[in-house]
Amino acid sequence: MSGQNFRVAADLRVARDVLNTEAAGLLSLAASLGAPFGQAIGRLATATGRLVVSGMGKSGHIGRKIAATLASTGTPALFVHPAEASHGDLGMIVAGDAVLALSNSGETTELADLVAHARRFALPLVAITARPDSALARAADVALILPRAAEACPMGLAPTTSSTMQLALGDAIAVALLTRRGFTAADFRQIHPGGRLGARLRRVRELMHAGEAMPLAEPAMPMSAALVLMTEKRFGCLGVTGADGVLLGIITDGDLRRAMGPDLLSRQVGDIMTLLPRTIGPDALAVEALHVMNAHERPVTTLFVVDAAVRPLGILHVHDLLRAGLA
Known part of the structure; x- marks a missing residue:
């Protein structure tokens, strides 16, 4: 095998290992879901305002996508950066809202003010974290705990499997809320009027x-x-x-x-x-x-x-x- 072919074969092995590792994490996540998930959906579905999603670092990037998915499937949502929240953006979170906070460790210090704000005004607070004994999990009304799973990074450090599980769990929340609300294709079209998707939903x-x-x-x-x-x-x-x-x-x-x-x-x-x-x-x-x-x-x-x-x-x-x- 030539050097170039060897390199290509090695790259493919790495890619497949990553995907298989993350797939195993998702299967573990699906198996771990139980009563807390239903409790979380129940609390979020009763909110009369928006669902405020927040997270720092990679969890923040995932949170932005979750907020976008929620908003596009009938759950009014927005992303609030936890650091900006401490400098005035807490004013965006008002009575009737609910909060979905993401932190793999559950000890993200930048989330402290936002969590305190949610508690002060008795807003429903759902956490997604990997540590059931973390500060975030203890503060939340419902904590959705990510199962232990190996990161796909060979050093086991870069958020890969954990962020994939966060993303998938956010999709599960969005679809569960969509289903509970009876959100239809006609409703979908109202907020997706443009592009190919809008065309598919025209009558x-x-x-x-x-x-x-x-x-x-x-x-x-x-x-x-x-x-x-x-x-x-x-x-x-x-x-x-x-x-x-x-x-x-x-x-x-x-x-x-x-x-x-x-x-x-x-x-x-x-x-x-x-x-x-x-x-x-x-x-x-x-x-x-x-x-x-x-x-x-x-x-x-x-x-x-x-x-x-x-x-x-x-x-x-x-x-x-x-x-x-x-x-």
Whole structure:
């Protein structure tokens, strides 16, 4: 093995050891959860204000991410730096708030003023720490104790496994609160309106073309007129409705190719339409529409949007999803 290949192999061994060590820590954390976790969620869920997250050093970096995750999943949250808290930012923490404090050792001196502030105003205080006998654990209403686990650093010093467990436990708290509050995809969209995620959570009714834009015809329409209508509407298809307005079928470019012959223009729409076309409801998510379009061996580029009685309300084209940033 060449020197370069040996180095690459050694790097891969290190990387896998790190990931395996951290994975073992997460499994240990999952197994260690018990009644205190439920108690912590209960206290945090009853807070009428914000969930204030704080931590110093690496715990602070993890805390910022936890606060962001909480805020984006329906739990109003903010991060307060413990050192800045001692110089005026304690004013950001008010009655009705709850506090989530992170410290692996539980003895972070910079947290002292923030913890004292929470105790002074009887704010719910939940701690994440590795030491059940630490000052932070003793001061907290509920202490979530990280299990003993080896750091992935070969010296056993750099916060690696411990910070990974903090991060994962923060995610568990955020998702438990989300579930308890009944936070829905619609709620999620309200605070994620931008980017691809916002597009995935848009409703079909927001993207569809309605009214005169829809290419619709009755079964008795001659194909000579149907082709003109298809060309005018520019969706590459034609919906076929009965006298009661119910969608009976669809004619696509593929149907036209299959029906091609010298008598095509003299035939009626009902003769060549495909029955029971794929449809979707107006309140479905845009991402569901994309799934319906691609769900079969033959993907389609358009969907009619119908009500409960299968009457067309609009039409959706894959280009609408592309413009919305979804497809």
